[in-house]
Amino acid sequence: MNASPNGEVLLEISGLSKSFGAIQVLHEVGLVLRAGEIHALLGENGAGKSTLIKTVTGVQGRDAGTVRLCGQDIAPRTTEEAVAAGLATVYQEVNLLPNLSVAQNLFLGRQPTRFGIVQGGVMRKRASALLREFGLDIDPGRPLGSYSVAVQHICAIARAVDLSARVLILDEPTASLDAHEVEVLLGVMRDLAARGLAILFVTHFLDQVYAVCDRITVLRNGRLVGERETAALPRMELIHMMLGRALEHSVSTRDAGRPRGDCIGAFRDMSRRGSIDPFDLDLHRGEVVGLAGLLGSGRTETVRLVFGADKADSGTAQLDGKSTRLHSPRDALRQRIGYCPEERKTEGIVAELTVRENIILALQARRGLWRPIPRREQDAIARRFIKALDIRPPDPERPIGLLSGGNQQKALLARWLATEPRILILDEPTRGIDVGAHAEIIQLIRRLCEDGLALLVVSSELDEIVTYADRVLVLRDRKQVASLEGESVTVSSILAAIASDDVAPKEQAAKEQVAREEVA
Amino acid sequence: MSGAVHTAPGATRRLPRIPRAALPQIIALVAILAIDRAVSPGFFDIRMSGGRLFGSVIDVLNHGAPVAMLSLGMVLVIATGGIDLSVGAVMAISGAVAATLAGEPLAITIGAALLIGLVCGIWNGILVAFLRIQPIVATLILMVAGRGVAQLITGGRILTFSAPGLSWFGGGSVLGVPAAVVVTAGAIVVTGLLVRGTALGLMVEATGGNARASRLAGIETRGMTVAVYAWSGVCAAVAGILAAADILGADANNAGLYLELDAILAVVIGGTSLLGGRFSIGLAVVGALIIQSMNTGILLSGLPAEFNLVVKAVVVLAVLLAQAPRLRRVFARSAAPPKATEPAPARQQGAQP
Numbered sequence: 001m002n003a004s005p006n007g008e009v010l011l012e013i014s015g016l017s018k019s020f021g022a023i024q025v026l027h028e029v030g031l032v033l034r035a036g037e038i039h040a041l042l043g044e045n046g047a048g049k050s051t052l053i054k055t056v057t058g059v060q061g062r063d064a065g066t067v068r069l070c071g072q073d074i075a076p077r078t079t080e081e082a083v084a085a086g087l088a089t090v091y092q093e094v095n096l097l098p099n100l101s102v103a104q105n106l107f108l109g110r111q112p113t114r115f116g117i118v119q120g121g122v123m124r125k126r127a128s129a130l131l132r133e134f135g136l137d138i139d140p141g142r143p144l145g146s147y148s149v150a151v152q153h154i155c156a157i158a159r160a161v162d163l164s165a166r167v168l169i170l171d172e173p174t175a176s177l178d179a180h181e182v183e184v185l186l187g188v189m190r191d192l193a194a195r196g197l198a199i200l201f202v203t204h205f206l207d208q209v210y211a212v213c214d215r216i217t218v219l220r221n222g223r224l225v226g227e228r229e230t231a232a233l234p235r236m237e238l239i240h241m242m243l244g245r246a247l248e249h250s251v252s253t254r255d256a257g258r259p260r261g262d263c264i265g266a267f268r269d270m271s272r273r274g275s276i277d278p279f280d281l282d283l284h285r286g287e288v289v290g291l292a293g294l295l296g297s298g299r300t301e302t303v304r305l306v307f308g309a310d311k312a313d314s315g316t317a318q319l320d321g322k323s324t325r326l327h328s329p330r331d332a333l334r335q336r337i338g339y340c341p342e343e344r345k346t347e348g349i350v351a352e353l354t355v356r357e358n359i360i361l362a363l364q365a366r367r368g369l370w371r372p373i374p375r376r377e378q379d380a381i382a383r384r385f386i387k388a389l390d391i392r393p394p395d396p397e398r399p400i401g402l403l404s405g406g407n408q409q410k411a412l413l414a415r416w417l418a419t420e421p422r423i424l425i426l427d428e429p430t431r432g433i434d435v436g437a438h439a440e441i442i443q444l445i446r447r448l449c450e451d452g453l454a455l456l457v458v459s460s461e462l463d464e465i466v467t468y469a470d471r472v473l474v475l476r477d478r479k480q481v482a483s484l485e486g487e488s489v490t491v492s493s494i495l496a497a498i499a500s501d502d503v504a505p506k507e508q509a510a511k512e513q514v515a516r517e518e519v520a
Numbered sequence: 521m522s523g524a525v526h527t528a529p530g531a532t533r534r535l536p537r538i539p540r541a542a543l544p545q546i547i548a549l550v551a552i553l554a555i556d557r558a559v560s561p562g563f564f565d566i567r568m569s570g571g572r573l574f575g576s577v578i579d580v581l582n583h584g585a586p587v588a589m590l591s592l593g594m595v596l597v598i599a600t601g602g603i604d605l606s607v608g609a610v611m612a613i614s615g616a617v618a619a620t621l622a623g624e625p626l627a628i629t630i631g632a633a634l635l636i637g638l639v640c641g642i643w644n645g646i647l648v649a650f651l652r653i654q655p656i657v658a659t660l661i662l663m664v665a666g667r668g669v670a671q672l673i674t675g676g677r678i679l680t681f682s683a684p685g686l687s688w689f690g691g692g693s694v695l696g697v698p699a700a701v702v703v704t705a706g707a708i709v710v711t712g713l714l715v716r717g718t719a720l721g722l723m724v725e726a727t728g729g730n731a732r733a734s735r736l737a738g739i740e741t742r743g744m745t746v747a748v749y750a751w752s753g754v755c756a757a758v759a760g761i762l763a764a765a766d767i768l769g770a771d772a773n774n775a776g777l778y779l780e781l782d783a784i785l786a787v788v789i790g791g792t793s794l795l796g797g798r799f800s801i802g803l804a805v806v807g808a809l810i811i812q813s814m815n816t817g818i819l820l821s822g823l824p825a826e827f828n829l830v831v832k833a834v835v836v837l838a839v840l841l842a843q844a845p846r847l848r849r850v851f852a853r854s855a856a857p858p859k860a861t862e863p864a865p866a867r868q869q870g871a872q873p
Contacts (some may be wrong), residue, residue, distance in 0.1 A: 309736060333738030347736055350729040352797050353722075361726055364719045365738035372719040415737065 007034035009071075010198040011056075011087070011167045016065030018055050025051045027223045028065065033167060033198040038189055040209040040230070041202045043219035044242055044295055044460070049202050052219065053169055057082040057089050069167065088160030092172040094152045096159070098145025103127035105144050106159050134158050134188050150181030154188055161192060168192065169200045174208060175296060178274040186212050204296030206235060206499075207477050220244050235499035242294070243462070243495070260470070261285025262320075264422050264454045265337075267306060270315030276301040278314060279480045281473070283423055283454040288445065290469030291458045292494045298478035299458040300342055303425045306456065307339040308332045319422070333366050338416030342427040342458070344405065348412045351401030355391065355411050356382035358400045363418045385414035389444065409441065417448075424448065427458045442468060462491045474498055545790060545806045552810060556817035563820065573696040576816060584812030585700035586611070586776070588805050589759035590783035591790070592711045593641075593752030595804040596720075598787050599728045600748055601796030602648055602655035607756040607783055609666025610640045611776030614760030616673035619770035622681035629686055634757045640666070641753020645746030659749075663780065670772035680769035690765030700762045707758060712801055714751070721799075724748060728796025782811055785832070 011033040018026040026048050033039050043049050055062040058076030067074055069085055076082035079089065096105045103124045104111075111118045112126065127140035134154050144152055153173050160168060170189070174182045182205075189199055189212055201213060209216065209230065216233060218225040218241040225241045261284045271278040276298040283289060291299045304310045306317075308326040317324045319335050326332055332339065341347040349358055360378050367373065373381075382396035389410040391403070400411055409429060416424055429441050445468050449455050459465050465472060472489050474482040474497035482497035556576070557563045566575035590607045597604045618633040640662060647658035681687070692699040715721040726734040727741050735741050759779070764770045788794060789810055790803035811832070818828045 307736075329736050330738050330740055339736060341736060346730070347732050350726045350733055352729050353726060357722060357726070361722070361734070361739070362737045364722060365740075367719070369719050369723065369744075372717070372722075 007036040007196075007198075009033070010035050010069065011200075012066075012068040013052075013056060014066055014068075016052065016055060016067070017063045018051055018060070019063055025222045026055065026062075029219065029222070029224045031200075031217050031224075032227070033200055035166075035196050035198055036193050037214040038193050038199045038201055038212050040213040040216045041200055041219070042209065042216060042238070042242055043225075047219040047242075048222040049219055050171070051222075053089065053171055053200075053202065057087060057169065083160070083163050083165065086164060086166040087169070088163060088165035088167070089169040089171060090153065090156045090160055090173060092175050094149070094156050096144055096152065096156055098152075099143055101141050102131070102138065102144050102147070102155055103140035105155060106130060106140070106162065108159075130158055130162055131155070134191070135184075148181065150177050150184055153177070153185060157188060157192075161197065165197070167198045167200070169202070171202045172204070172296075173201075174203060174205060182208065204294055205477050206238065206294070209238075210235070218242055236496065239294075239495055239499050260287055261452065261454075264320060265306075266318040268316050268318075270302075270305050270312050270317070272301065272305055272310055272313050275310065275478065276305065277479045279473075281306065281456075283456060285452050285454055286449050287470045288449050288455045288457060288468050290465040290472040290489075291456065291475060292460075292462060292465055292472050293475035293498060295460070297475040297498075299475055300427055301478065302475065302480075303339065303427055303456060303458055306332075306423075307337060307425055309339065309341075330365070333362060333419065336419065336422040337425070338362070338419060338421035338423070339425040340409070340412045340416060340427060340429060342431065344408055344412065344431075349400045349408050352399055354397045355386070355400050355403065356396035358411050359385055359396075359414045359418060362415045366419055381418055382414075385411075385418065389414055390440065406441070410444075413441075413444065421453065423454045423456065425456045425458075428460065429457065430459065430461060430464060462494050465489075465494070466491055476500075545803050545810070548789070549806055549810050549813065552813045552817065556813060556820065559817060559822075560820035563817075568696060571696060572693040572698065576820060578698065578701075580809065580812045580816050581701045582698045583816065584808050585698075585704040586759040586763050587779055587782045587786055587811060588704050588808035589707055589755050589762065590752075590779055591786040591804040591808045592707055592801060593748075593755035594780075594783040595787045595790065595792055595799050595801055596711075596715065596724055596748040597655070597752050598784070598792050598794060599724045599796055599799035600745055601728045601731065602745070602749070603659065603784065603794070604644060604749060604752045604756075605656065605659040605780050606640065606644060606662035606666055607752060607759070608776035608778060608780040609663050609670070610637055610753055610756035611760035611763055611779065612670035612770075612772050613637075613640065613666055613673065614757035615764035615770040615775045616670040616679065616772055618686060618761050618764050619679040619681050620673055622683040622686045626683075626685035629683075630761065633761050634754055637753040637755075637757020637760070638750055639753070640756070641750035642746060644753065645749030648749060649742040649745035667772060670770070670775070674770050674772045676772070678769050678771045682768065686761070686765055687768060688765070689762055690768060700766070703758065703762065707755065708801065708805055711751070711755075715801060720744070720747070725798055729798075782808070786811055 009032055011031075013032075014030040016026055016029045017024065029048065029052055031041070031052075041049050041052070051060070054060040056067050058078050058081055069087060074085045074087070076085060076087070082089070097108070100108070103120075103126075106127045107123050112122045113119060124140045131138060131140065131154075134157070136151065136154055138147060138151065144155060147155075157168065157170070174185060177185065186208060189201065193199055201209070203209060213230045215227060216230055216238065217227045218238070220242065225244070263282055263284050265281070265283040267279075267281040269278045269280065270276075279302060281289075281302070291302060293299050301310070305312045305315070306326070308328050308331050311327060317326050324331075324335055326335065326337075329339070345351070350361070356378055359382050360373055363381070364373055379396065385391070386394045386396060391407050391410050391414070400408055403411065413429075426445070429445070442464060445455060445457065457465070457469065466489050469489055470485070472484045472494055473480055474484065474494055476498055481500060484493055484497065553563075560576065563576045566573055566577060568574075590611075594604055594607065614633040614637045617636050618629050621629045621632050644659050644662060647653045647661070648655050651658075689699050689703065694702045715724070723734070723739050723744050726737070726739060727744060731741055756776075760776060763775050786807035787804045789807035790800055790805070792799040792804065814831055815828055818831065819825065
C-alpha cells in the first residue's frame with residue numbers, strides 16, 4: 001500500500017445533498033481525495049454511492065454543496081465538462097464502442113489529422129505507446145470488442161487518464177471480471193496512484209479494498225458514516241459501518257435441535273467462471289438454509305446455478321440421490337425446484353397478466369402446452385392462494401402490476417407453491433416490501449419448512465436470516481467462506497465470517513504480478 | 521398496504537370483458553361501413569346468382585380473406601414481441617407451389633403448399649429463437665429471398681391453371697358463401713382452438729409480456745417462438761392458395777405484395793401492441809375487415825385508388841400515435857393507482873445504530 005496520506009488535496013466534496021422528489025438520497029455528504037491515493041467508496045445498496053458520483057460528475061444536478069477540484073469550485077453540467085475539468089469516470093459497463101478499433105476508441109473525437117484526414121498510422125502508434133504505459137501490449141488496430149472485458153476497462157481508463165484526468169472515478173470496474181483480470185486492473189490502479197492521480201474506487205469486494213486502498217469512505221442511507229485509513233480499520237468494524245448494526249444485538253429464536261430431514265439436494269463443485277467459485281451445497285427436507293454475504297458476494301449467482309437459470313461450468317447435482325441435469329429453469333421445474341428471483345419486476349411478474357394467470361404460470365409450464373389448466377381449476381388455485389397468503393386486493397382478475405410489492409411477492413410465492421416444489425429458492429424475499437408484509441413472509445417461510453419443503457433463502461437482512469435459518473452459508477467475493485449451524489447462527493458470527501480475512505496483502509501483490517505478466 | 525383498493529373486491533363492476541375491450545374497433549368498423557353506405561347506397565344489398573352470393577359486403581369478406589388469414593398468424597407472432605415480414609413472400613411461394621402441382625390430386629396440391637409454408641415459418645422461428653436475430657431482420661431475409669424462390673418455382677412466368685379442385689378456392693362456394701370466406705372462417709376457429717384451447721395463448725402472452733420472467737417460470741420460450749412463426753407460415757400458405765385460386769394463376773411478383781403490411785396493420789388496429797403481450801385473434805380479424813371496408817369503400821366512391829393508400833396511412837398514423845410510449849405513459853399515470861415505493865433508498869434496518 002503506497003500510502004501518501006498527506007498528498008495534495010485534489011477533490012474536495014462538502015455538504016452535498018440531493019433529493020428525488022420527496023426522498024432525500026444524499027444528506028450533506030463530504031469526501032476528500034488526495035493526489036496519489038486510492039480511496040474506496042463503500043456502502044450497501046441504496047447507500048447513495050451512485051448518486052454521489054452522478055452529482056459530482058454532472059450526470060445529475062445537485063441540490064446543495066460544493067465540489068472543489070484542485071482548489072477551484074466546479075459545477076459540471078455534463079460528463080464532457082467534468083472530463084474537461086480533469087474528472088473522469090469509468091463505469092462498470094464500458095462506455096466505449098466495441099466495433100471500433102482500440103486506437104479509434106482511445107482517440108475518438110481528438111484523432112490526429114493532417115489536412116483534415118485522420119492519420120491512422122500515427123494514431124495506432126500513439127495508442128500502442130499509451131497502452132504500454134498501462135502494461136498492455138496489444139494490437140491497437142483490432143476492434144476493441146475482440147479483447148476481454150478487463151482489457152476494455154484498461155482502455156477506458158487509459159482514455160480517461162490521457163484526457164488529462166487528475167481524478168479518476170471507477171464505478172465497480174471489477175464486477176464483471178474474473179479473479180485473474182481483477183489482479184491486472186488493481187495493478188494498473190496502483191501504477192496510476194503512484195503517478196500522482198487520485199482514484200475513487202467504488203466496489204463491493206472488500207478483499208480488493210484492502211488490497212489497494214489507502215483510505216475508505218463509507219456511506220449509509222445517503223449519509224456519511226465516516227472516513228478511515230484502511231490500515232487502521234479492521235474488516236469487522238468496516239462491515240459494521242456499512243451495515244450499521246451493533247454486535248451485541250443478536251438473538252436466535254429458532255427451536256434448536258430440530259431433527260434434520262433427509263437430504264433432498266446435493267450439489268457438488270458447482271461453479272461458473274467470473275460469477276461464483278466452486279461450492280458444495282446440501283439441502284435437507286424441512287430445513288432452511290440461509291445465504292448471507294454482502295452485495296455482489298455471489299449469493300444470487302449461487303442460487304441461479306442451483307435453479308439452472310445460468311449454466312454451470314462445472315459441478316454435479318443430485319436430487320433425492322439421483323444424478324440430475326439442471327441446465328435450464330425447465331429442468332428445475334421438472335425436478336420440482338422453484339425460484340423467486342430478487343428482481344421481482346424484471347424477472348418475476350408478468351405485469352399485464354392477471355394475478356390468477358401469474359399464479360398458475362409455472363404450474364402450466366410444467367403441465368405443458370397441450371394440457372391447459374381448466375379455467376375452473378385456475379380459479380380454484382388462485383382463490384386458494386389468495387386466501388392462504390392473504391393477497392390483497394383479493395381479486396384474481398386484477399393485473400398483477402397494479403398490486404403492491406409485498407402482494408406481488410406473495411403471488412410469486414404462490415406461483416411456485418402451486419407447483420408443489422421439493423426445493424424452493426427465495427432471493428431477497430422481503431426486499432422492497434413494507435414491514436407488515438415482511439413479518440407475514442417470514443412466518444410463511446417457517447410454515448413452509450414445517451411442511452417438509454427444503455428452503456434456500458438469500459437475504460441481506462441478517463436479523464431475519466437468523467430467525468428462520470437452520471444453517472447459514474456465508475459468501476464473500478464469490479466464494480463460500482463459512483457454514484454456520486445451530487447455536488452458531490447469530491448475527492455476530494455471520495458478520496465475523498463476512499469480515500474474516502484469509503488473503504494476506506503480500507500474497508495478493510505476488511499474484512497480481514504473475515497475472516499481469518500472463519495477460520501481457 | 522399501499523396497493524389501494526378502489527372498488528369493493530369481487531363486486532360486479534365490470535362490463536362483460538370482450539365487448540368493452542372491442543368497443544373502439546367495433547365503432548371504427550361500423551363508422552367505416554356507414555361511410556361506405558353513404559357513398560354507395562347499394563352497399564348492403566346482397567343478391568343470389570348462380571348459387572353464389574354477390575354484393576359489396578360479400579366483396580369485403582371475400583377480398584379481406586387473405587389479409588384476415590395472414591393476421592391470424594401475425595397476431596401470435598406480434599404477441600410474442602416479434603414480427604413476420606415474410607408472409608407476403610410466403611404467399612407467393614405457396615401459390616407457386618400450388619399452381620405447379622395443380623394437376624395432381626387436390627390433397628397433394630394443398631398439402632405441398634401448406635408444407636412449404638410450414639417450412640418457411642420454422643426457418644423464421646429458428647432464426648429468431650435460436651440464432652437470436654432480431655425478428656424484423658430475420659423475416660426480412662425471407663421477405664426478400666422468398667419472391668426469388670417463388671420466381672424460380674414458376675420459372676419467372678405467371679403460371680396459370682384450370683384444375684377444378686384448386687379453382688374451387690377462388691370461385692366455389694358453400695351454401696352461397698364464397699370458398700375463401702369459408703376457409704378463412706374455418707381457420708379462425710382452428711386458430712382460436714389452438715390458442716385458447718391449449719396453454720399456447722397464455723404462454724405467448726406471458727413471453728411477450730416478460731420473456732425473462734417467463735423463462736424463469738419454466739416456459740419453453742424458444743420452442744414456443746418457433747411454433748408461432750411456423751403457424752404464421754401456415755396461415756400465409758393458406759392465404760397464398762386463396763390468392764392464387766382467385767386469379768387462377770401464380771404471380772410470383774405480385775401475389776401477396778405488401779400484404780404483410782396490411783396484416784401488421786390489422787393486428788395493430790386489433791389492439792395488440794407491437795411490444796408484445798395481450799392479444800386478440802377476433803379483433804385482429806376485425807382489423808382486417810376494417811382495412812378491407814376502407815379499400816372497398818374507396819373503390820365504390822369513385823375516388824382514384826391512390827386515395828386508398830393515403831387514407832390507410834392516416835389510419836396507421838393514428839394507431840401508432842395511440843400506442844406511443846409517451847401517450848401511454850400519460851394515460852398510465854392517470855389510470856394506475858399509486859404504487860408501493862420500490863427499492864427504497866432508505867432501508868429500515870440500521871436506521872437506528
